[in-house]
Amino acid sequence: MANVVVVGTQWGDEGKGKIVDLLTRYADYIVRFQGGNNAGHTLVVDGRKFVFHLIPSGILYENKKCMIGNGVVIDPEVLLAEMQELEENDLPVTPERLMISEKAHLIMPYHKALDLNQEAALNGRKKIGTTGRGIGPCYGDKINRKGIKIGDLLDEKLFRDKLKDNVEEKNFLLTKQLFSEPVSFEAIYTQFQVFAEKLAPYLGNVSVELDGARKKGRHILFEGAQGTQLDIDHGTYPFVTSSNTVASNACTGSGFGPVHIDGVIGILKAYTTRVGSGPFPSELFDDTGDQLQRKGGEFGATTGRKRRCGWLDTVVANEAIRLNGITGLAITKLDVLSGQPMLKIATSYEAGGRKYKAMPSNIRIAGEVKPVYEEISGWQEEIVAARSVDDLPLKARDYIRRIEDITETPVVIISVGPARDETLLLNNPFSG
Numbered sequence: 001m002a003n004v005v006v007v008g009t010q011w012g013d014e015g016k017g018k019i020v021d022l023l024t025r026y027a028d029y030i031v032r033f034q035g036g037n038n039a040g041h042t043l044v045v046d047g048r049k050f051v052f053h054l055i056p057s058g059i060l061y062e063n064k065k066c067m068i069g070n071g072v073v074i075d076p077e078v079l080l081a082e083m084q085e086l087e088e089n090d091l092p093v094t095p096e097r098l099m100i101s102e103k104a105h106l107i108m109p110y111h112k113a114l115d116l117n118q119e120a121a122l123n124g125r126k127k128i129g130t131t132g133r134g135i136g137p138c139y140g141d142k143i144n145r146k147g148i149k150i151g152d153l154l155d156e157k158l159f160r161d162k163l164k165d166n167v168e169e170k171n172f173l174l175t176k177q178l179f180s181e182p183v184s185f186e187a188i189y190t191q192f193q194v195f196a197e198k199l200a201p202y203l204g205n206v207s208v209e210l211d212g213a214r215k216k217g218r219h220i221l222f223e224g225a226q227g228t229q230l231d232i233d234h235g236t237y238p239f240v241t242s243s244n245t246v247a248s249n250a251c252t253g254s255g256f257g258p259v260h261i262d263g264v265i266g267i268l269k270a271y272t273t274r275v276g277s278g279p280f281p282s283e284l285f286d287d288t289g290d291q292l293q294r295k296g297g298e299f300g301a302t303t304g305r306k307r308r309c310g311w312l313d314t315v316v317a318n319e320a321i322r323l324n325g326i327t328g329l330a331i332t333k334l335d336v337l338s339g340q341p342m343l344k345i346a347t348s349y350e351a352g353g354r355k356y357k358a359m360p361s362n363i364r365i366a367g368e369v370k371p372v373y374e375e376i377s378g379w380q381e382e383i384v385a386a387r388s389v390d391d392l393p394l395k396a397r398d399y400i401r402r403i404e405d406i407t408e409t410p411v412v413i414i415s416v417g418p419a420r421d422e423t424l425l426l427n428n429p430f431s432g
Helices: 016-024 076-088 109-120 135-143 150-154 156-177 185-202 206-215 287-295 314-324 394-407
Strands: 003-008 029-032 041-045 048-052 065-068 098-101 220-223 263-269 272-274 308-310 328-332 342-351 354-356 370-377 411-415 423-425
Touching: 003 016, 003 314, 016 041, 016 220, 016 263, 016 328, 016 411, 016 423, 029 206, 065 206, 076 185, 098 185, 098 206, 109 135, 109 156, 150 156, 150 185, 156 185, 206 220, 263 314, 287 308, 314 342, 314 394, 328 394, 342 394, 370 394, 394 411
Parallel strands: 003 220, 003 263, 029 065, 029 220, 065 098, 263 328, 328 411
Antiparallel strands: 041 048, 272 308, 342 354, 342 370, 411 423
């Protein structure tokens, strides 16, 4: 038995979906524990491309149980659309294959309206770069004890009362503060009654189910969204998401005891990317950055926005290792670096005559720091066909070893291409 958490070590978009898909072969349960449909996992299986926003990527395996934990915020329209798409691809999502925590909170139409209008009201550098999916306002209502849980849909009176109070409050904000159109109580109520009927068979107590699975010796894989530097507490605040993205939230966001976690795999892209606003010390503004963007296909899976690209940042990597308790690294998109004559690795920052080995908590300073690089020779060979470490060019192996040396963490997985079989599994966290 092993219970393993997979998290992103950078600003998201590290390739978690592919690694989760790989490890799902060895797991019995796959659990999404935070975030919403502001994150996307892209998988390429047998030439078919799948993009998931809410359903755990383990759903592509018919004999696995997928779970959406209480820490996730759910837009039912998006969730049902994903289920419909899977059914059209001969992968029906039944209650036997997917359980949704009855404690997960609902993203409502007024959350999306507030998200878009509040972002539009910000000027220039103050813009967060939100996806406009309503994630922040939904988590805000949860913390303010005004949220609506998906389980509330099963109690018509409770849902109606909660919705009435929220629509009254949100319409005041939309019309009086943001000078926007109000939302309709009746339209939302009617729409969500349809959602309730469709989703009711999937709702349950994820915590109880997981505890039973653990006692039976089942393997459990916890799937995070976004990356460590987008964590609401530990990331580059306020340019972050609205939930805790670090591994400890796998327990809070699913109702699973922390003492039962056996390992944490950190997904580290071989270079660094970021979508949206905020500090990015190793960002490249030259032809190299453009090359990485083009070759890596760096567009957001959820928004389609072009990703900012830069050299590998081990200040960020080491911070993720410390915050998550990472036991092994999965290096993704190593193939994108093929053809670069020289690679750079950021090992520290400098600003105002001071050296930083961690991301400054002061957001102004974080935006001013300059990376201190070390250089390492690149390789020219394409590596997509590699199926073992020995198949990699010597300089590619040197790059991996240097990452291990700087982070003091073993590399357990290496991805050399987008397809399932273009992955080297050096140490299986579910074995032994």
